[in-house]
Amino acid sequence: MKVHQISPEHLSIEKVKQIISDNYTLKLSAEAIKRIVRCREYLDKKMETQQEPIYGVTTGFGSLCNISIGKDELSQLQKNLVMSHACGTGEKVPQDIVKITLLLKVQSLSYGFSGVQLITVERLIEMFNNNILPVLYQQGSLGASGDLAPLAHLSLPLLGLGEVYFNGEICPASEIMKRKNWQPIELQSKEGLALLNGTQFMSSYAVYSIIRAEQLSEAADMIGALSLDAYDGRIEPFNLAVHLIRPHFGQLKTAETILELLSGSQIITQEKTHVQDPYSFRCMPQVHGASKDAIRYVKSVITTEINSATDNPTVIPDKDLVISAGNFHGQPLAIVMDFLAIAIAELGSISGQRTYQLISGKRNLPHFLVAKPGLNSGFMIPQYTAASIVSQSKQLCCPASVDSIESSQGQEDHVSMGANAATKLYRVVENTFRVLGIELFNAAQALEFRRPLRSSDILEFLVEKYREIVPFIDNDDVMYPHIDNSVNFLKRNF
16 A cells, blocks of 8 residues: 655655555555644643634634634534535536545644644545545535535545445445444534635645646647548648747647658658648647646646645744635635646637547548548548537636625635636636547548548557547447547547
């Protein structure tokens, strides 16, 4: 069993991917334990000596911040907070994203600025390690004051409440606790707030999406190169001399990649009768490249976020400070997730146009990529499907981060809507896999009409692997299983 030590050291997105995909277990480092315990002890002493109210520790929450709570009610206050805030609704959050949320919540609490008990963090780790994943819902968070509703659902099982996924089924958390002989956690002052404040719901979607975005960027280049060759396109627009005089990083990288992918192709080097290709082929460096640059920037912001403490108030023992501020506000994530959605949608948009060109009966390719069009509709409707998905992604790119709705009786009067940005981004990512899967379906079909000429070794190997699960279409067939297989092929191989 592979083990990842939770520590204050840097957590990369690559490491998160590895932890989730390779089923690592988690363990707190000695330094993390020291920080968690020291912060809790400091907060307990602070409550004994400070007369003034401490927000969320000895007071109510949100607009109830001016109501002081007696010492004998502090634990009930925190339990009430978790229960009352579990107001999620809508579709259930995918289990992989729930698991990332658990990991990121543990990571954030491990820095020792949150005031939680050690036993609380250890229980979250036990849930992660036993694949006991709370049932979360996609709707309910405004993306400020933290992801209150979804993180409340994440925290309910600590109290023996709510539901969890276990062995592929949804079960009451109380039932699983009995099986594991776990007792409910008795939350101490500030703990409920530490659990519910924070951006881990948004961040988990952001991490998942950036991992998938890098896959999509790589796949878009390779499938685009295959489509270019199948379309009998020209290689000159990828000459580096063009891109060195407009040296955006992503543009240069894309041109270099396409040149490498098509090196050795008999098709790309044959004499051309056409002078120019449509933009969807000719401008791949500029379009794919802009998305690459966006992905790089967004990744840097997300990496900063997952290495941060984002609950409130912030407890800083070394400086003898308990400060109520706004690290829970999701604006940094909301803006970049809107940005990433646009960048990923554009990979789908240009892909959809290449698919349209491939079925158009140009460049000596048969109409709709079948030998007997008319009797056969061939690849007519997969292009419709791609067009529908591209259009939906465009609609989903309306930014969430420019919206705000007043809440908590005006105390929380500007919110990020980062959770809506996150769930929209997720849909755009999944949509773009489908659009690129359809392009690959078309490009591999079109390539066969160029025989006996061969593409490059790299692209021929791609098509060979692809043909293990998706056949060449001679006559009309039920197409949706082939589209599904194409999408799954992309997710597994990039």
